[in-house]
Amino acid sequence: MKRIAESTVRRLSIYLSFLEEIGARGVLTTSSDDLARLGGTTSAQVRKDLSFFGSFGKRGLGYSVPELSAHLREILGLGRKWNVCIVGAGKIGGALARYAGFAERGFNITGMYDSDPHKLGKMYSGVAVQDIVHLERDIKSGKYQIAILTVPPENAQNIVDILVGAGIKAILSFAPLQLTTPPDVTLRTVNMAMELEGLTFALTKRSSDQQY
Amino acid sequence: MKRIAESTVRRLSIYLSFLEEIGARGVLTTSSDDLARLGGTTSAQVRKDLSFFGSFGKRGLGYSVPELSAHLREILGLGRKWNVCIVGAGKIGGALARYAGFAERGFNITGMYDSDPHKLGKMYSGVAVQDIVHLERDIKSGKYQIAILTVPPENAQNIVDILVGAGIKAILSFAPLQLTTPPDVTLRTVNMAMELEGLTFALTKRSSDQQY
Numbered sequence: 001m002k003r004i005a006e007s008t009v010r011r012l013s014i015y016l017s018f019l020e021e022i023g024a025r026g027v028l029t030t031s032s033d034d035l036a037r038l039g040g041t042t043s044a045q046v047r048k049d050l051s052f053f054g055s056f057g058k059r060g061l062g063y064s065v066p067e068l069s070a071h072l073r074e075i076l077g078l079g080r081k082w083n084v085c086i087v088g089a090g091k092i093g094g095a096l097a098r099y100a101g102f103a104e105r106g107f108n109i110t111g112m113y114d115s116d117p118h119k120l121g122k123m124y125s126g127v128a129v130q131d132i133v134h135l136e137r138d139i140k141s142g143k144y145q146i147a148i149l150t151v152p153p154e155n156a157q158n159i160v161d162i163l164v165g166a167g168i169k170a171i172l173s174f175a176p177l178q179l180t181t182p183p184d185v186t187l188r189t190v191n192m193a194m195e196l197e198g199l200t201f202a203l204t205k206r207s208s209d210q211q212y
Numbered sequence: 213m214k215r216i217a218e219s220t221v222r223r224l225s226i227y228l229s230f231l232e233e234i235g236a237r238g239v240l241t242t243s244s245d246d247l248a249r250l251g252g253t254t255s256a257q258v259r260k261d262l263s264f265f266g267s268f269g270k271r272g273l274g275y276s277v278p279e280l281s282a283h284l285r286e287i288l289g290l291g292r293k294w295n296v297c298i299v300g301a302g303k304i305g306g307a308l309a310r311y312a313g314f315a316e317r318g319f320n321i322t323g324m325y326d327s328d329p330h331k332l333g334k335m336y337s338g339v340a341v342q343d344i345v346h347l348e349r350d351i352k353s354g355k356y357q358i359a360i361l362t363v364p365p366e367n368a369q370n371i372v373d374i375l376v377g378a379g380i381k382a383i384l385s386f387a388p389l390q391l392t393t394p395p396d397v398t399l400r401t402v403n404m405a406m407e408l409e410g411l412t413f414a415l416t417k418r419s420s421d422q423q424y
Contacts, residue, residue: 005253006410007219010406010410013410017390017403041219076412076416082408092303094303096404102404105409107405145415146411146412170414172408172411178230178233186410190407193314193316193319194226194229195384196314197225198218198400199382199383199400200294201221202382203358203381204288
């Protein structure tokens with residue numbers, strides 16, 4: 001399979017959330033134009049994105065909403081349950097543990113870890129915070145497929161090394177720094193400052209549009 | 213100016229964070245190949261992304277790290293301070309108020325609002341939570357350029373309408389649902405489930421690669 005860029009996967013997620021929304025309203029077909037508008041791209045790009053994964057849609061008839069949704073769910077690995085651990089039971093870790101949107105998509109938070117003795121045993125949505133010394137053992141026993149990292153930046157690379165050494169292949173990091181992983185491990189970083197930069201770009205562009 | 217896709221702006225942010233990192237280590241020039249590797253794209257795409265904004269780099273010599281950093285900071289609107297309010301002083305709102313990465317990039321959290329009487333007056337990094345009834349007045353008086361929305365989903369559209377009505381043009385939402393804004397308002401949504409979908413895509417692709 002050809003290498004798929006992160007931006008393509010992101011668009012597939014956007015297409016799926018749109019399809020699920022209109023599907024819930026009873027809409028049965030949609031077009032690459034509709035999908036393009038939502039994904040901030042062109043209908044040619046939509047067709048190209050979907051063509052990576054086989055042939056969908058019929059010329060002139062558009063896409064079947066239930067069929068394309070099912071295909072995208074499968075492509076995105078949403079046809080099953082995933083066990084997720086949160087490493088770092090601070091504010092962000094706690095907020096994520098309580099985030100209802102995860103379970104809906106098949107992501108079950110089944111473990112939380114911290115090194116702070118005051119946090120051990122604290123319950124988040126039915127999951128007790130455990131001592132981080134057990135993290136490596138639990139990953140090796142196959143308890144989790146995905147780890148969410150919400151530790152302070154100075155500990156982040158150290159924890160990533162433990163996760164990777166124990167066999168984790170997918171990490172979502174909230175630490176505001178560049179982390180290193182081997183090529184067979186997928187690391188995504190949620191960078192709040194980067195999200196705000198998308199906004200200031202738009203604000204700056206707006207004022208220069210008005211100026212000239 | 214041509215319409216710039218959100219994915220392009222996202223790559224510009226990634227290029228900038230890479231340039232700042234190597235710049236801090238004293239590296240003076242870099243190539244579109246280096247930038248491409250990091251942005252998950254091709255060197256042709258890097259040149260195209262940067263060409264939107266004028267001509268950078270010299271054939272065969274690559275890009276000057278300090279020059280390109282300065283240009284990207286300007287393009288992304290980072291050459292100034294932005295005042296930001298957080299609406300919703302719950303777990304995520306509180307964590308964001310304490311997030312050190314914002315101030316470094318020129319984003320100052322100068323206001324927090326909530327409707328819960330128990331939260332009023334609570335301090336986050338020197339900012340007291342105010343009653344949400346004052347939000348509209350404060351935006352109209354020009355206190356904020358950007359609003360971060362961390363309210364429960366059922367209140368989110370209502371708050372967006374208040375923000376937009378009072379004149380806010382840039383909103384970062386953490387509510388896990390589709391919100392509606394007029395075309396002159398930029399809305400970005402941080403969707404945690406979508407970030408995890410990027411990981412499960414990679415995990416699923418891995419197992420099918422091994423299978424065939």
